[in-house]
Amino acid sequence: MVRRAVGKRxxxxxxGARLMLxxxxxxEPYPFYEQVRARGRFVDTGLAxxxxxxxxxxxxxxxxxxxxxxxxxxxxxxxxxxxxxxGGTWALGPAQxxxxxxxxxxxxxxxxxxxxxAFSAKQVAxxxxxxxxxADGLLDDLAARPGATAxxxxxxxxxLPATVIAEMLGAPPAMRDQFLRWGEGGALxxxxxxxxxxxxxxxxxxxxxxxxxxxxxxxxxxxxxxDILSAxxxxxxxxxxxxxxxxxxxxxxxxxxxxxxxxxxIGSGAALLLEHPDQLALLHEDPSRWANAIDEMLRIDSPVQxxxxxxxxxxxxxxTRLAAGSVVIVQLGGANRDPAVFDDPTRFDVLRANAxxxxxxxxxxxxxxxxxxxxxEGEVALRKLFERFPDLTAAGPGxxxxxxxxxxxxxxxVSLARTSVPA
Numbered sequence: 125m126v127r128r129a130v131g132k133r134x135x136x137x138x139x140g141a142r143l144m145l146x147x148x149x150x151x152e153p154y155p156f157y158e159q160v161r162a163r164g165r166f167v168d169t170g171l172a173x174x175x176x177x178x179x180x181x182x183x184x185x186x187x188x189x190x191x192x193x194x195x196x197x198x199x200x201x202x203x204x205x206x207x208x209x210x211g212g213t214w215a216l217g218p219a220q221x222x223x224x225x226x227x228x229x230x231x232x233x234x235x236x237x238x239x240x241x242a243f244s245a246k247q248v249a250x251x252x253x254x255x256x257x258x259a260d261g262l263l264d265d266l267a268a269r270p271g272a273t274a275x276x277x278x279x280x281x282x283x284l285p286a287t288v289i290a291e292m293l294g295a296p297p298a299m300r301d302q303f304l305r306w307g308e309g310g311a312l313x314x315x316x317x318x319x320x321x322x323x324x325x326x327x328x329x330x331x332x333x334x335x336x337x338x339x340x341x342x343x344x345x346x347x348x349x350x351d352i353l354s355a356x357x358x359x360x361x362x363x364x365x366x367x368x369x370x371x372x373x374x375x376x377x378x379x380x381x382x383x384x385x386x387x388x389x390i391g392s393g394a395a396l397l398l399e400h401p402d403q404l405a406l407l408h409e410d411p412s413r414w415a416n417a418i419d420e421m422l423r424i425d426s427p428v429q430x431x432x433x434x435x436x437x438x439x440x441x442x443x444t445r446l447a448a449g450s451v452v453i454v455q456l457g458g459a460n461r462d463p464a465v466f467d468d469p470t471r472f473d474v475l476r477a478n479a480x481x482x483x484x485x486x487x488x489x490x491x492x493x494x495x496x497x498x499x500x501e502g503e504v505a506l507r508k509l510f511e512r513f514p515d516l517t518a519a520g521p522g523x524x525x526x527x528x529x530x531x532x533x534x535x536x537x538v539s540l541a542r543t544s545v546p547a
Contacts (some may be wrong), residue, residue, distance in 0.1 A: 178458055286387075334372050
């Protein structure tokens, strides 16, 4: 129903509908963001209000006057209201409560407090050595391949963060390929206007991961460890602790979010450096520049392109009045190319002085819990990749993922140029 309604709007040239369905926008959304920017700070697309203005996006993300919850049913589109009236159940996906992505305080505060410690700066620093070991092992596997080419996403970018987060959560590393497949289906659920086949896939993959998690919780109860999932299961089992849906939702989000953003960062970052050898040369010249380079990669090709907020009250943002119930889509990818903040914003510059001003990890109380982990993993993965294969080259065009909220590569063929591999 949503896809049919949106399709009509897209055919009529509606900006919001084109963003959801137009394949040319999916492939290269940045010119679309400039169309939005040219129309003003806030643009009514017919589906929602949207903005690519860095100041406005930052203000909304930090404001207590906006939430992520969709109040029922007054501010939902008519087609969705009809679907809800028809009844049925929903998969326990990342875009529905009790997911932290879809929860407001006080529930969000309670959930986040339970897991914040596992992603502290101290914990991330302690994980760096293990991440380097994992990267070295995967690169050893690449160097030992009989062929001269590889898919950088499937053979490296996806495996590194999936292994790290599996170990963090006490999940079997042997399950990482299955987790990645389930994560692909779950990621689609963040987009609206899915085909029925895509919608069914998201339900199947989310339900399968949920079922696996319930069994894993039983294994944890029989043999608890020191990992974050063991702690969450303990909270669930306490009187008045987490419900089963809350426990499973938090666990699934931590697992999937633990690799989704980082896979996109590593793949897109590698592609950028392959396209800009002059910037890679600057990193070879001074490896201390890598941290800033990661921020620049997050800015210029954000792994998460957009998020949504709902005005809880009548509010004024950047001089514009928004009524209570207004749905606002904040375009992170567009805001990160705002010329009012970033000089020559389409230029990839690993030395950019204010690269860290990007908002790729959102902001406010929903600032990405794993931001420090993702940046560390991205830095380790890319630095070690180009140290091991300094003459790495593209072996054909990459293929983008079909998702719109998440942006990254599904496939990135590369030539390993193994003659340059250091002994």
